[in-house]
Amino acid sequence: MSHGKRWLIEPWRDEARELAQRLKISPVIGQILLNRGISQYDDAVQFLRPNLKNLHEPSLIPGLNKAAGRIAEAIRGKQKIVIYGDYDVDGITAITILWHAITILGGQVDSYIPHRIGEGYGLNSEAVGQIIDAGAQLIISVDCGITAIEPARVAKQRGVDLIITDHHEWNSGDHEQAQATADLPDCFAVVHPRLNSGGAVDAPIYPNPHLCGAGVAFKLAWGIGQAMNGAARVSSAFREFLLDATALAALGTIADVVPLTGENRVLAHFGLHGLKNTKLSGLLALIESAALTGQKIDSYDVGFRLAPRLNACGRMGHAGLAVEMLTTATPDKAREIAVFLDGQNRARQAMEKQILEQALLQVKENGWDSDDNRGLVLAGEGWHAGVIGIVASRIVDKLCRPTVMISLTNGQGQGSARSIPGFHLAHALSACDQYLVGHGGHEMAAGLKISTDRVAAFRAAFAEVACESISVEMLVPQLLIDVEAQISHLTAALVEDFARLGPFGQANRKPVICLPGVTVAGSPRRVGKSADHLQFTVHQGEQRLKCIFFGGANLTGEMGDGDVIDVAGEPTLNTFNGWTSVEMMVKDVRAGTVESGKNSRGR
Secondary structure, X not given: OOOOOEEEEOOOOOHHHHHHHHHOOOXXXXXXXXXXXXXXXXXXXXXXXXXXXXOOOHHHOOOHHHHHHHHHHHHHOOOEEEEEEOOXXXXXXXXXXXXXXXXXXXXXXXXXXXXXXXXXXXXXXXXXXXXXXXXXOEEEEEOOOOOOHHHHHHHHHOOOEEEXXXXXXXXXXXXXXXXXXXXXXXXXXXXXXXXXXXXXXXXXXXXXXXXXXXXXXXXXXXXXXXXXXXXXXXXXHHHHHHHHHHHHHHHHHHHOXXXXXXXXXXXXXXXXXXXXXXXXXXXXXXXXXXXXXXXXXXXHHHHHHHHHHHHHHHHHOOOHHHHHHHOOOOHHHHHHHHHHHHHHHXXXXXHHHHHHHHHHHHHHHHOOOOOOOOOEEEEEXXXXXXXXXXXXXXXXXXXXXXXXXEEEEOOEEEEEEEOOOOOOHHHHHHHOHHHOOEEEEOOXXXXXXXXXXXXHHHHHHHHHXXXXXXXXXXXXXXXXXXXXXXXXXXXXXXXXXXXXXXXOEXXXXXXXXXXXXXXXXXXXXXXXXXXXXXXXXXXXXXXXXXXXXXXXXXXXXXXXXXXXXXXXXXXXXXXXOOEEEXXXXXXXXXXXXXXXXXXXXXX
């Protein structure tokens, strides 16, 4: 009956009731807080009630004060500043934050984003030379640059100060010690939340080493405001800008999938609220194009409606257009660009669907989805290099195997890879290094370059590495369940308390509840345009609950009236004809294995 997921149910902890009583919340919420590693009252209050006062002082980030002072000097001296950023949402929003900050403070600023296909990721020496030729007197990188040894050398030789702001790893992560002692670019300043005062990463001094590029840019903007004001405080006008800029920082933070804990949670919480009330014409146009004007925007909206539109620009064309929309564009021009980005996103979706179908056909025709084959390397002529990373993620979700997607053109291949928990991609690619032109990345995502004639050998080697370290059990997706409960616990008040646990994302997933031993009432029915979904009702005594299982129509006929099942999912509120009721958005069901109410005492 189950979709084949491995259910991992957190055991009930007695201290959940005590924490809940002190917080005046449901014990179910108390249990979820404990599952998130939050056991102390003060920490729980800070988690449930994010406060801007909990943002750390910018000066704590190594190199930031030096960088802010130099930028303030450039603003006062009317020197031309160029911000060089990555082509993804994090890079785009990081550029936007610094561009507005410097402009508001009276500086002369421009931006540069490399072309994803033509130039690739990060600072490159040729672009740095061109930027200097065009009159730049100060270059600031955002969301890239920590490994840019040669571009930094070019800037220094040309007599132009380079400030690098980044949050990425120093190398592919093969050797932690190598990263800790790696040489940093020789430039005016390096601003990185994982640096320590000695320029290594083994003991960072900043309390939040998981800032994204936009988060680092936000902190640098704050520091520039302090440097221009000559005090720890910024001017009242600049403070208003920083409040608005949390919306941009939230976009980058959520889209870049950094942990939504601590300071990142604060930025995401206030930034999501700020998106609804933003005054930036570019953001207003982006929100309008996603049909979200005037609505409450959550992390799902950012991840699946706003971010893809910004990303599509860099994937399908050039991300500079997205930066223009968010910086220099008039309101009319911003709307025009937003409409274009929407079209780019639709084209990206169509291309993604086509490549996904071709890739899955490769898997099926070659029998690569067997338990003996635990790592996938798929390649296709003309696959769009800007889309294959998304397709790799889709295949991982579907087949639960680390997947490398390679776009082949003129005898060369460019690849993007995604992994499953417990399989370190960067290490795996290092083990296959002899077959690759180059590679880099981290545990869950990586990129590579390869010659077409080496793909088959690489495929065999990668599959061998995967088979050595991936068990058959790991090929079955996990379903992490926070707590077992009864239908009677699922009240509207509880669902509203669930919302206080957001914003949801990396390191703070949406909670999943298990209802063990509930009874199916009546016959489940298929619903939806294509009848892909399953709707059914369960009960415990007199308590009834309507359930909707998206994509669960294949279970039709496997359960019926009177069957005892376990249901796992997310409780939600549904309002119809003025009446609000709790429903369950089902993640999985299985034959009932637990007596109703067992392990649910005291909740």
